[in-house]
Amino acid sequence: MKIYISIALTSLALLTACGEKPQSLGGVKSDAAPHTGVGASQYAVPGWKAGDKTAWEQQLRSRSQGQNDYSRAN
Amino acid sequence: MARMKFICDAERCIECNGCVTACKNEHEVPWGVNRRRVITLNDGIPGEKSISVACMHCSDAPCMAVCPVSCFYRTDEGVVLHDKDVCIGCGYCSYACPFGAPQFPSQGTFGVRGKMDKCTFCAGGPEDNGSQAEFEKYGRNRLAEGKLPACAEMCSTKALIAGDGDVVADIFRNRVLKRGKGAELWGWQSAYGANSGKTPAQSAVK
Numbered sequence: 020m021k022i023y024i025s026i027a028l029t030s031l032a033l034l035t036a037c038g039e040k041p042q043s044l045g046g047v048k049s050d051a052a053p054h055t056g057v058g059a060s061q062y063a064v065p066g067w068k069a070g071d072k073t074a075w076e077q078q079l080r081s082r083s084q085g086q087n088d089y090s091r092a093n
Numbered sequence: 094m095a096r097m098k099f100i101c102d103a104e105r106c107i108e109c110n111g112c113v114t115a116c117k118n119e120h121e122v123p124w125g126v127n128r129r130r131v132i133t134l135n136d137g138i139p140g141e142k143s144i145s146v147a148c149m150h151c152s153d154a155p156c157m158a159v160c161p162v163s164c165f166y167r168t169d170e171g172v173v174l175h176d177k178d179v180c181i182g183c184g185y186c187s188y189a190c191p192f193g194a195p196q197f198p199s200q201g202t203f204g205v206r207g208k209m210d211k212c213t214f215c216a217g218g219p220e221d222n223g224s225q226a227e228f229e230k231y232g233r234n235r236l237a238e239g240k241l242p243a244c245a246e247m248c249s250t251k252a253l254i255a256g257d258g259d260v261v262a263d264i265f266r267n268r269v270l271k272r273g274k275g276a277e278l279w280g281w282q283s284a285y286g287a288n289s290g291k292t293p294a295q296s297a298v299k
Contacts, residue, residue: 047166047176048219053236057223064239076094076257078239083256086245087264089271 096171098258100265101144104275105252108143115247120232126196128212129244145253148194148212149284156186172214177230182206191283215242
């Protein structure tokens, strides 16, 4: 009887070891929008409120004008 | 807000590689990986032109189309990003990209390819904004800090401009009108589509 049980347990262990593991990907993680900010970071620039999309867009728009040397010079 | 775009003005680029240095420093990009680089056409011949090249965050990105594990995604701002936890480093994207943007760090034995790395428009990746995990995998998230890409902000001659597509197109259009030449925009049609209308400069020079 003991032999049957040990054979059954060994077979179960072998079959489990040979079993196929799922290989499906979890997919791309969701990414938070940039207007949500980076929290209390020393690198975040002032002048806009994190979470306010309109303020963030305005901040980027005004910062873009730093690349416009015609408006900077005149 | 329109989509985020890069413009490189070949009339202004002086091949200083400031953009390359700024990018590598900002994101602590490993040795052998250049998210941005400067290409010089007709080098040494009078009239040579230089352009700064990186991922252009295409409207219809070929890298996204060919990726077998769909690791790419596009943000609401039009920035093409990827998840390094999903990337298998197969290299298909590097064959598909017309700008040579995808980079593969060679590390480990037999020059095995690592996860793909590319310009993120300084928008990080799918980790928490501003987190250490995001920095280590993708670099700084300057957009979430309220800034623009470091390469463009560091450009000494403002040859490279980045930001909202409408704003940067207006800046470039104004330049072309003032100087009366240099309307060609390298890579614009490839990245943003032949059917996306006239380039900023084409609409400036009538």
